[in-house]
Amino acid sequence: MTDIILEMRNITKTFPGVKALANVNLQVKEGEIHALMGENGAGKSTLMKVLSGVYPHGSYEGDILFKGQTCEFKNIRHSENLGIVIIHQELALIPQLSIAENIFLGNEQAKGGIINWNDTIVRTRELLGTVGLSESPSTLAGTIGVGKQQLVEIAKALSKKVKLLILDEPTAALNEEDSENLLNLMLAFKRQGITSIMISHKLNEIMKVADSITIIRDGNTIETLNVKQDSITEDRIIKGMVGRDLTHRYPDREAHIGDILFKVEDWNVYHPTQADRKVIDNVGFQVKRGEVVGIAGLMGSGRTELAMSIFGQSYGKRISGRLFKDGREVKLNDIGTAIDEGIAYVTEDRKEYGLILMDDIKRNTTLASLGKISKWFVVDDNREVVEAEGFRAKLNIKTPSIHQKTGNLSGGNQQKVVLSKWIFAGPDLLILDEPTRGIDVGAKYEIYTIINQLAAQGKGILMISSELPELLGMCDRIYVMNEGRFTGEVPKTEANQEVLMKYMTKGRR
Structure with a gap:
């Protein structure tokens, strides 16, 4: 050799x-x-x-x-x-x-x-x-x-x-x-x-x-x-x-958890093309204000399908169950309604669902909330530039210009643009599906810090991740999913990789 x-x-x-x-x-x-x-x-x-x-x-x-x-x-x-x-x-x-x-x-x-x-x-x-x-x-x-x-x-x-x-x-x-x-x-x-x-x-x-x-x-x-x-x-x-020492992988955070922000009851979802295949089976959970809640599970457990079905029914057929926000029942029948109700979803597949790769960083950043930078249905270019530049600095997006095509960015910087888009939307509940996939340790720390800042503002965070150390380092509670069902709910004080893996491999009774 x-x-x-x-x-x-x-x-x-x-x-x-x-x-x-x-x-x-x-x-x-x-x-x-x-x-x-x-x-x-x-x-x-x-x-x-x-x-x-x-x-x-x-x-x-x-x-x-x-x-x-x-x-x-x-x-x-x-x-x-x-x-x-x-x-x-x-x-x-x-x-x-x-x-x-x-x-x-x-x-x-x-x-x-x-x-x-x-x-x-x-x-x-x-x-x-x-x-x-x-x-x-x-x-x-x-x-x-x-x-x-x-x-x-x-x-x-x-x-x-x-x-x-x-x-x-x-x-x-x-x-x-x-x-x-x-x-x-x-x-x-x-x-x-x-x-x-x-x-x-x-x-x-x-x-x-x-x-x-x-x-x-x-x-x-x-x-x-x-x-x-x-x-x-x-x-x-x-x-x-x-180029420097990174003494902690996860930033310190003092949780200030408030009232229930979002609640799901008896949620059922069927496969979009296989009519008799139940993908999500009677799932229920809640997220409180200021709380970071994790969802763990093996591939195929239904984590992404659950998140997408909640976010404006962007996945699945024959969806049933009840959703509550601040104690009020909401009907999130489409993505536009979900955004209007303060729900945002950062997809695990940024290339397919998260970005318009042929468009520039500026447009991708504001795309989900054009009303915030528009008057009489006309986009204010100056405000759009200011917002995009702000997120470029805040999330440390490495690019010579916000006018660069998003497809020319590295994978990690593309992910930061996706996060910028949904943070700009000002959601109350931010659903993060593999938010640090393909991102280096320095950038991960920056994103973790942003997640903690959002939680400190009283927003709820629902975080899906395949990296168990990430869930253990960031979350106040962790739900565990297998075969379309929740098999466990573990508080931070009791959570470790062995406990989570036990629930992740727990089959149907």
């Missing part, structure tokens, strides 16, 4: 108004798992897009050497032909195609121009088994959850003759159990001789699987660490990423 399979020398990449990479250097040994770490906007994903040909040769300065040979990739297919395969943070599946069609899109199992569907289905089943998915190859990709879509992306990468696998936040959409399975898969790939580059903000995962860690900050290479030889701790990595 001493041979260098990849070397990137003095890579510089400039976008209009910003230098994303400045003379970045990277060496990766053959057969290792090499972690690439840094804050959101540090340049990690940009560097990997340079490597994979997303940004073709000529659009950057510097050299790429793969197995000792200088490479000038024209496009992503060019790099894939050499065995370099990237799985992007933002999923790229086509929802209307089946899992099998997505996996072999552009790499069809064909002979003489005719696709062999039997071979395609058999090979798809093998690949799905490898990544731990039991879905049918004929299932439409758009009908499965974000976490399962991530596993399909990995299966797609494995369908090619991969020598260097690049994973950009591969476990961001997965719960702890599925993340553990994926990490074990990566270790299995390593034993098979596959080299991996892994971008992740989950320090515990990096410490478990990585052989080496390269830290990038503000587009510059800071250092490369040998995990086994150097005395590496999570705090040591954080200091390299943010």
